Amino acid sequence: MAYQALYRVWRSQRFDDVVGQKAITQTLKNAIDQKQISHAYLFTGPRGTGKTSAAKIFAKAINCPHQVNGEPCNECEMCRSITAGTQEDVIEIDAASNNGVEEIRFIRDRANYAPTQAEYKIYIIDEVHMLSTGAFNALLKTLEEPRKNVVFILATTEPHKIPATIISRTQRFDFKRINTQDIVSHLKTVLDSSEISYEEEALQVIARAAEGGMRDALSITDQAIAFSDGTVTMQDALEVTGSLSFDMMDRLMQACLDKEVAQALSMLRELLASGKEARRLLENLLVYCRDLLMYQQAPQLVADKSTQLTDGFRALAQQTAAPKIYHWIAVLNDTQNEVRFTNNPTIYLEVAMVKLANDPEQAALSSGGAATDTSQEVQQLQIAVQKLQAEIQRLQENRPAGAAEPATVTKKTKTTSSFRLPKEKVFQVLKGATKKDLANIRNIWDDLLMSLSVTQRAMLHASEAKAASQTGVVIAFDYEILCQRASNDQDFQLMIHNQISKMVKDYAPQAVFITKESWPTLRREFLAGGQVAAETELEVEAGDVAEEIADPAEDEVVTQAQALFGALTSIEEN
Template sequence: MAYQALYRVWRSQRFDDVVGQKAITQTLKNAIVQKKTSHAYLFTGPRGTGKTSAAKIFAKAINCKHSVDGEPCNECETCIAITEGRLNDVIEIDAASNNGVEEIRDIRDKAKYAPTQAEYKVYIIDEVHMLSTGAFNALLKTLEEPPQNVIFILATTEPHKIPLTIISRTQRFDFKRIGTQDIVDHMAYILKQINVAFEEQALYVIGRAAEGGMRDALSILDQTISFSDEKVTLTDAMQVTGSLTYEMMDQYISSCTAGDVEKALETLESILGSGKEARRFLEDLLLYCRDLLMFQQAPKLLAEKVGNLTDQFKELAGQTNAEKIYQMIQILSETQNDIRFTNNANIYLEVATVKLAKSVKPAMMTNETAPQAATEDISALQQQIEQLQKELIDLKKNGVAAKEAEPVKTTRATSSKSTLRIPTEMVYKVLNEATKDHLMNVKNVWDDLLQMMSVTQRAMLKASEPVAAGPKGLVVAFEYEIVCGRAMEDEELQLALHNNLSRLANYAPEMVCITKESWPKLRQSFISQNKDLGNEQATNEQDAASESTHLLTDEEELPQEVNNQVVDEAIAIFGSELVEVIND
C-alpha cells in the first residue's frame, strides 16, 4: 500500500482521540447519549484543530448501533463504511469547489429523501464560508425546516463571513488552538507507536511552529522524519521549520539590550547567512520577547509551553525591564509590517537591529539622570558656600560690604510628569451601569481571550486586568503607563478584544484603558460622588445587605442608611472581594 501522511493515518476516530477540545467532544457525546442532537451544527476554529474529524466521528456515533457512551465502535459495517468514505448517507462536500446555487439546490432536493443505509443522513459541508450569497439563501430554508433524520454539519475557519441568519439556525462550537504541550504529547505518542527515536526539545520546536494546529504539527513531523537519520533531533527540527535555537536568539537579544550595535549586526549576518528566512526570523524574535515577558510573570506556564530554558535566557529575563521589552516588540512589529511588500527584507532587519540596540541607551540615561543631576547640585552648592565664606572673611577684614555673590545656577533632577490623560468621564459612564456579573463573566474568559489575540496584542494585555464591566463598556487597568497609552491608540487591539469577547462570552463592550495606579482614586471618587443616590439607583441591594455596612468617608455625620446605600452600590459594581470597608 502507498505511504500515507501521518495526519491521515493518525486522524482521530473517537471523540476521546480529539486533542485539546474536551469541552466540545463531551457536549457532543452527551447529546448523542441523551438523544438531544440538533439538526444543524457549526464548527468554527483555526485550521487543523479537529473540526472535520469531529464531524465524521459525530456521523459515525449517531449512526452506530453499538455506540457506547456516545462513542462509535469503529468495528461495525456502518462505522467502517463512514471511515472509508463509502456510505451514501454521509455526504462530505467541499464548499470551496461546490459553492454555487445549483449545487446547494441539489443537496436540498436530495435531503428530502430518507436515508437508505443508516439511521441519519449527515451532510458535512467544509469551508462553508466559501458559499455564494445565493447558495446561502438556498440553504437557509432547509436549515430552518429540515427534513426528518437529516443533520447538517457546517465547518469553517472564517465564521465572520457566514450570514447571521445561518448561524442563528445552528448550534455553534468554537474549536480553539491546541496547546503546545498537548501537541508535543500527541507527537511523542505517535513516534513511540511507530518506533522512531526523538529528542523532546525537537517536538517543542515543531509544536510551536504549528501555531496550535495538530495537522500542521504532524505534517512538519512527517518532513522531519524524512529529513532525519532514524532519530528526530533538535537540529533536524530547526532545519525543517527554519526556526532559531534559543542560544542564537539569546546571543542576538543580549547584544541588543547591551547596546552593542556591531555585535548585534554580526550575529544577524551569521543567522541570515545560515539560511534563516527573514519573516520567520522576525516571528521567532517576537515569540522570544513574548517569552521574556511570560517568564517574568508566569515562569511555570512558559516552561510547559517551551520545555527547557537556557540559563542566558533566564538571566536576560531578570535583567531586562518590561518597558524595554514592550519597546522591542513595537520595533519588531513595525519591521514585520515593513517587510511584507519588499524584496530587500535584510535591509529592514539591519535597520531594526540598530534601533533595538540604540533604544536601550535612552533608558540607561534616564536611570543615570537623577544621580548625575544630584552630583551637579552638590558641586554648585559647595562653590556657592566657598564664595560666601570668602566674602565673609573680606567683610571682617575690611569692614566693608563684600560684593554680592552672583547667583549660581543649579540644575535639578526633575521627574517627568505623566502626560497620559485618563478618560475619567468614560470610566464613570461604565461604572454607572457596572455589575459584578459582567466583571466576573470577563474574568472567567480572560485567559482564553489572551490566547486568541496576536502575539503583540497578548503581550500588551498580559500586564493588565479587567476591573469593572457594564452592558456596554469594560474598564481595563494596565500596570505600565506606556502600554496603557499604546492600547488607547491601538484600534486593532480594541477591535480584536471586542470581537473575541463576543465569541467567548456573547458580550461585546467598548474597552476603556486606565492605569492601575489611577484606578483606586477613580473608584473612590465615583463612590463619593454617588453617595447621595436614592434607593432606586442602588443595585443588588438584597444580595449586598449581608455584606459590610460601613464605608470610609470624610463626613462622619452621614446617616447610617446612606452609608449602607454606598456600600451596597460599591459591592454591586466591584464585588465584595474588591471593596474594603473601613470604620472611621
C-alpha cells in the same frame, strides 16, 4: 501499500482521540447519548484543530447501532463505511470547489429523500465560507425548514464571512488552538507507536512551529523524519521549521542588550543567509521576549520549559529591565505587521535590529517616538491653557464692580496658524473627484489603518477621507497639529501611497492633508468657482449646493432684513 502521511494515518476516529477540544467533544457525546440531535451544526476554528474529524466522528456516532456513551464502535459496517468515505448517506462536500447555487440546490433536493441505510443523512460542508451569496440563500431555505433525520455540519476557518442568518440557525462550536504541551504529548504517542527515536527538544520546536494546529505538527514531523538519519534531533527540527535555536536567540538578544548594533545586524544576515524565514524568526523572538518577562515576574510558569532555561536566558532575565523588554515586544510586534505587506522583509528586520539595540527613549529610532513627542506637546499645551485660565480668573477678580466684560472675552479672537492649507492641491483632487474613488478608499480604510505602525495608525485614526480622484485623496484631520505632522512626514505619506496601491488594483493616489475645520470652506470656494458640475461627484448633502454657491452679498441682505423685521416685531409687541 502506498505511503500515507502521518496526519492521515493518525486522524482521530473517536471523540476521545481529538486533542485539545475536551469541552466540545464532551458536549457532542452528551447530545448523542441523550438523543438531542440538532439539524445543523457550525464548527469553526483555525486549520488543523479537528473540525472535519469531529464532524465525521459525529456522523459515525449518531448512525452507529453499537455506540456507547456517544462514542462510535468503529467496528460495525456502518462505521467502517463512513470512515472509508463510501457511505452514501454521509456526504462530504468541499465548498471551495462546489460553491455555486446549482450545487446547493442539488443538495436541497436530495435532502428531501429519507436516508437509505443510515438513521441520519449527514451533509458535511467544509470551508463553507466559500459559498456564493446565491448558494447561501439556497442553503438558508433548507435550514429554515429542516427535514427529519437530515443533519448539516458546516465547517469553516473564517466564520465572519458566513451570513448571520445562517449562523443563527446552527449550533456553533468554536475549536481553539491546541496547547503546545498537548501537541508534544500527542507527537510522543505517534513516534513511540511508529518506533521512531527522537529528542524531546525537537518536539518542542515542532509544536511551537505548528501554531496550535495538530495537522501542521504532524506534517512537520513527517518532514523531520525524512530529513533525519533515523533519530529526529533538535537540529533537524530547527532546519525543517526555519526556527532559531535557544543559543542563537540568547546571543542575538544579548547583542541588542549590549547595544552592539553591528554585531546584531551581522548575526541577522547570517541567519537569513542560512535560510531562516523572516516571519518565523520574528515569531521566535516574540515568544522569547515573552518568556523573559514571564521568567522575571512568575518563574514557575516557565520552569517546565527546561530546554529554554539556558545560562544565557537566565543572564538576560537578570540583566534586562522590564521596560526594555516591553520596548522589544512593541518593536517586534510592529515589524510583524509591516512584514506582512512587503516582498522584501530584510529591510524591516534590519530596522528592527537597530531599534532593539537602542533605548526606547530615543525617539528617532523608537517606534513610540512620535507618540512620546505628541504626549509632550499635549502636556505643554495643557500647562499653557492652565496659565491662561489663571490669568483670566485674576483679571475678572480685579475688575471694578459694574465694569463691562473685556472685549477679549466677549469677542471671538482669530488665532494665527503656521499651517498653510494646500488649497491648489485640494482643488486639483476635487476636479477629478468621483464617488467611486472615494468609496474605494473608505472600503479599505480599516485595512489601511491596520497596515500602519502603531504611531502612524494613531495619527490617521483621527482623520477621514473627504474626496478622492484617480490621482489624489483628500484626508481631513480632527486636529491641526496632527495635520501639520502628517504633512511634514514624508515616510508617512509614502507609506499611505504604497499601502493603497497594494490594496486597490491600478490605483495609487497621492494624499493631501487638511483640517476638518477647513473642509467646508474649501468645498464652498471650489463650488463657487464656476465648477458646479463637479457637485454630482462630490459628497454634498441634499440642498447644500445652493447654500455653498450662494452670493455672500445676498446672505448679508437676508441678515439685515431679519434684524429689521425682528426689531419691528418687538416694537409692535410693546
